[in-house]
Amino acid sequence: MRGRALCLVVLSAAAAFLPPSASTDSIGLAASIAGNQTLVSPGGVFQLGFFSPDGAGAGGRRYLGIWYYNIREPRPTVVWVANRQSPLVGSPGVLRLSADGHLVVLDAQNGTVWSSAAPTRNVTAGATARLRDDGNFVLSSDGSGSDQSVAWQSYDYPTDTLLPGMKLGVDLRAGITRNITSWSSATDPSPGAYTFRLVLGGLPQFFLLRGATKVYTSGPWNGEILTGVPYLKSNDFTFKVVSGPDETYYSYSVGASSLLSRLVVDGTAGQVQRFVWVNGWSSFWYYPTDPCDNYAKCGPFGYCDTAQTTQCSCLPGFQPRSPQQWNLRDGTGGCVRSTNLSCGAGSSDGFWVVNRMKLPEATNATVYAGMTLEQCRQVCLGNCSCRAYAAANVSGGVSRGCVIWAVDLLDMRQYTTVVEDVYIRLARSEIDALNAAAAAAAAAAANGGGRPSKRVVTAAVATVAGVLLLLAVGCCCVWRKRRKRQGETDSSAPGGGDDVLPFRARKHPALEEDWKRAKKDVDLPLFDLEVILAATDNFALHNKIGEGGFGPVYMGKLEDGQEVAVKRLSRRSMQGAVEFKNEVKLIAKLQHRNLVRLLGCCIDEDERMLLYEYMHNQSLDTFIFDEGKRRLLRWQKRFDIILGIARGLQYLHEDSRFRIIHRDLKASNVLLDRNMVPKISDFGIARMFGGDQTTEYTKKVIGTYGYMSPEYAMDGVFSMKSDIYSFGVMVLEIITGKRNRGFYEVELDLNLLRYAWMLWKEGRSVDLLDEVMDGSFNYGEVLRCVQVALLCVEVQPRNRPLMSSVVMMLASENATVPEPNEPGVNIGKNTSDTESSQGLTANNVTITAIDAR
Numbered sequence: 110m111r112g113r114a115l116c117l118v119v120l121s122a123a124a125a126f127l128p129p130s131a132s133t134d135s136i137g138l139a140a141s142i143a144g145n146q147t148l149v150s151p152g153g154v155f156q157l158g159f160f161s162p163d164g165a166g167a168g169g170r171r172y173l174g175i176w177y178y179n180i181r182e183p184r185p186t187v188v189w190v191a192n193r194q195s196p197l198v199g200s201p202g203v204l205r206l207s208a209d210g211h212l213v214v215l216d217a218q219n220g221t222v223w224s225s226a227a228p229t230r231n232v233t234a235g236a237t238a239r240l241r242d243d244g245n246f247v248l249s250s251d252g253s254g255s256d257q258s259v260a261w262q263s264y265d266y267p268t269d270t271l272l273p274g275m276k277l278g279v280d281l282r283a284g285i286t287r288n289i290t291s292w293s294s295a296t297d298p299s300p301g302a303y304t305f306r307l308v309l310g311g312l313p314q315f316f317l318l319r320g321a322t323k324v325y326t327s328g329p330w331n332g333e334i335l336t337g338v339p340y341l342k343s344n345d346f347t348f349k350v351v352s353g354p355d356e357t358y359y360s361y362s363v364g365a366s367s368l369l370s371r372l373v374v375d376g377t378a379g380q381v382q383r384f385v386w387v388n389g390w391s392s393f394w395y396y397p398t399d400p401c402d403n404y405a406k407c408g409p410f411g412y413c414d415t416a417q418t419t420q421c422s423c424l425p426g427f428q429p430r431s432p433q434q435w436n437l438r439d440g441t442g443g444c445v446r447s448t449n450l451s452c453g454a455g456s457s458d459g460f461w462v463v464n465r466m467k468l469p470e471a472t473n474a475t476v477y478a479g480m481t482l483e484q485c486r487q488v489c490l491g492n493c494s495c496r497a498y499a500a501a502n503v504s505g506g507v508s509r510g511c512v513i514w515a516v517d518l519l520d521m522r523q524y525t526t527v528v529e530d531v532y533i534r535l536a537r538s539e540i541d542a543l544n545a546a547a548a549a550a551a552a553a554a555a556n557g558g559g560r561p562s563k564r565v566v567t568a569a570v571a572t573v574a575g576v577l578l579l580l581a582v583g584c585c586c587v588w589r590k591r592r593k594r595q596g597e598t599d600s601s602a603p604g605g606g607d608d609v610l611p612f613r614a615r616k617h618p619a620l621e622e623d624w625k626r627a628k629k630d631v632d633l634p635l636f637d638l639e640v641i642l643a644a645t646d647n648f649a650l651h652n653k654i655g656e657g658g659f660g661p662v663y664m665g666k667l668e669d670g671q672e673v674a675v676k677r678l679s680r681r682s683m684q685g686a687v688e689f690k691n692e693v694k695l696i697a698k699l700q701h702r703n704l705v706r707l708l709g710c711c712i713d714e715d716e717r718m719l720l721y722e723y724m725h726n727q728s729l730d731t732f733i734f735d736e737g738k739r740r741l742l743r744w745q746k747r748f749d750i751i752l753g754i755a756r757g758l759q760y761l762h763e764d765s766r767f768r769i770i771h772r773d774l775k776a777s778n779v780l781l782d783r784n785m786v787p788k789i790s791d792f793g794i795a796r797m798f799g800g801d802q803t804t805e806y807t808k809k810v811i812g813t814y815g816y817m818s819p820e821y822a823m824d825g826v827f828s829m830k831s832d833i834y835s836f837g838v839m840v841l842e843i844i845t846g847k848r849n850r851g852f853y854e855v856e857l858d859l860n861l862l863r864y865a866w867m868l869w870k871e872g873r874s875v876d877l878l879d880e881v882m883d884g885s886f887n888y889g890e891v892l893r894c895v896q897v898a899l900l901c902v903e904v905q906p907r908n909r910p911l912m913s914s915v916v917m918m919l920a921s922e923n924a925t926v927p928e929p930n931e932p933g934v935n936i937g938k939n940t941s942d943t944e945s946s947q948g949l950t951a952n953n954v955t956i957t958a959i960d961a962r
Contacts, residue, residue, distance in 0.1 A: 136148065138234065157246060162297065163296040174187045174191065176188060188244055190268045193292075202215065237252040239254060244263075247261075248260045269292055269374050276359070279309060281354075305317050313330040323404040334528070339524055346362070371383070380395045385889070391872050391875065391888075401522045405470075411429075414522065424463065425461050426543070451536060458536055459535060471512055475513045484511070485511030489534060492513070492515060497514045499511065641675060644666055648661075661676075673708060677718045693707070703760070705789065733776060734776070739881050749785070758912045762912050768797065769796070771792065774789070774832055833910070897926060905933070
């Protein structure tokens with residue numbers, strides 16, 4: 110025996126210094142692996158062998174594990190460990206399939222360090238243990254590899270990772286419980302403090318535990334969703350929960366075989382995290398994500414809402430158990446009834462419905478599979494302990510069965526989306542009070558839109574009379590002005606004719622000469638003032654769609670039916686006059702699908718107007734910063750908008766005959782047409798670069814805080830790279846639905862750019878995604894957009910990519926995207942905003958002038 114052990118040591122040590130043998134995916138009864146020999150799955154996805162998590166090699170702790178074959182940096186990503194509680198110390202170890210069907214790990218003394226569970230089928234001489242491309246190490250009793258021959262598999266004994274196809278739950282028939290438990294540390298695979306597991310009883314529910322303490326719960330399964338993760342949907346992932354008398358489990362699958370994904374219990378972060386591989390492991394999502402995910406944060410009959418300052422609130426009909434603690438923002442004590450129930454015969458209790466709540470913990474609830482909701486209501490009223498009831502299964506939009514809570518309602522939180530109706534039992538007086546309050550609110554709303562009072566009618570009549578008088582005076586003035594204009598036209602225009610637009614004295618003579626010179630270089634239609642007046646109904650207020658530094662913008666319709674946006678220069682805006690001239694000179698020469706099209710202009714005395722194609726969906730900021738409209742922008746549409754803006758900016762910088770620096774690129778200066786195609790607008794402060802010019806300096810910085818690059822805001826230096834910085838800011842705004850100048854993370858003292866940078870470094874960039882989206886998004890595109898945006902907002906202009914590179918990185922899944930550095934931010938905490946808080950609409954521009962220091 111001693112000689113055999115010595116031989117084993119010598120062979121194992123020798124194997125550690127030899128290259129691995131030809132790759133194989135299986136071992137049989139007569140084979141084994143030792144030292145640095147490994148098994149590689151047929152498609153080269155996973156590898157099985159011995160490893161040292163601390164890099165100590167054969168002299169340190171060694172484990173039998175499975176890791177991704179082609180992912181090596183910074184260290185192999187291990188997804189399964191056999192002997193996590195019994196490491197090999199000081200010897201390489203050997204894996205062997207024994208004659209009785211056990212997989213065993215032997216040490217140098219031929220002692221058994223680890224052994225698999227007893228096989229569930231009789232093992233024949235042809236038995237094999239094979240590593241598959243899904244990461245499952247399967248013992249086939251006859252070597253056929255069929256499902257019927259499986260005698261043992263690593264999928265039934267997960268460690269800290271759940272791979273696609275694995276089950277998390279309980280198989281009562283086989284007597285197997287599948288949990289995932291964190292490593293003790295990054296270099297110690299032994300079981301750590303955190304476990305993610307299914308808890309049976311009532312409705313299926315999954316808990317993250319730290320020891321025996323509940324940290325987080327997924328919420329009960331209602332046949333359609335886990336109610337604590339209502340947004341967990343994706344085109345690339347399919348999630349399911351199976352609940353039956355023999356087996357209950359959670360599992361997921363991926364749409365593309367090339368997609369690498371893993372669900373991990375991270376003991377360091379104390380979270381359940383889903384990672385995907387996109388040029389590195391990135392966090393797809395994780396839980397708990399915010400304070401409201403902490404288990405029972407608001408105690409019994411309380412619910413959590415991150416939109417509220419205090420976060421914790423009481424359910425209708427309840428009040429804080431300890432107002433003093435509640436005022437100190439400690440809601441753990443929960444809530445108590447404001448009015449006691451009237452239990453027993455003749456009870457007058459009723460129910461109040463809440464429908465945007467995570468269902469209360471249901472492991473101690475009672476499920477009645479065959480009851481209707483009305484039957485459940487009667488059972489609840491007849492049970493003095495009953496607190497609430499709900500449908501047990503709502504898949505397909507149909508309620509089946511019911512669940513009754515005869516325990517305190519715990520771990521509820523409010524969402525922006527409807528999850529499921531929960532019927533809370535209350536005393537009749539509380540129901541009446543809540544109904545009265547609802548009726549009063551409805552009456553107040555109805556009264557606001559109902560029949561006006563006599564005072565209102567009188568005021569309205571007086572207002573109308575005054576307006577009519579003003580209109581009469583105005584019409585008289587217009588008639589006299591037209592008569593005068595007709596006389597001037599006949600005398601100054603040879604041949605007369607209505608098509609001639611005469612040039613006369615204007616209020617800005619210097620501008621007149623400049624305009625005449627610019628006009629010679631511009632092939633742009635000139636519209637008569639009367640045409641504009643007819644199109645806009647004399648600039649009627651109901652046609653006004655926005656206003657910016659240039660002046661108001663009106664919607665109009667020309668005689669041929671074409672809809673236009675008319676931007677009218679404010680007569681008090683000297684700067685607007687310069688912008689008018691600049692915009693006509695620049696945009697008239699530009700033609701691109703993602704640039705707004707200038708149809709013509711109008712010059713009449715001191716009136717100056719620009720006519721654009723009308724954008725039916727107005728400006729981008731009216732969508733991404735509006736609570737209601739944001740929901741209409743699903744991820745694919747947001748990505749299309751980002752890519753469209755990038756292509757428009759690339760044309761300005763690199764593909765047009767003239768290199769144009771926009772200088773005021775922001776969400777309100779991107780318009781959306783009928784098909785939501787983005788078009789860059791407002792070239793009033795743009796600059797044209799000639800030849801090899803790349804940079805210019807100005808003493809007057811004009812633009813919008815939050816979008817200006819640091820070098821432009823502080824030193825007046827602008828270039829293509831300052832536009833690229835603005836683009837990066839806008840991409841993060843489109844992803845998050847939050848303004849850069851309106852976002853501030855108080856606890857971390859971070860604005861949007863630095864917050865995005867922090868999440869990127871932590872591998873949680875997907876957390877930036879707008880919370881109103883339902884999860885149907887391409888995670889690879891999201892991560893790529895965040896990474897590109899961070900590259901665009903780097904502090905050093907030379908490190909920011911050109912727009913051609915940006916377009917390539919965004920449009921190609923296989924493009925190499927460099928690692929970003931820390932962003933450059935010239936404005937910290939948002940103390941005041943130079944931009945209007947209201948979303949402006951079409952063709953508006955915001956101008957802030959500061960002297961560079």
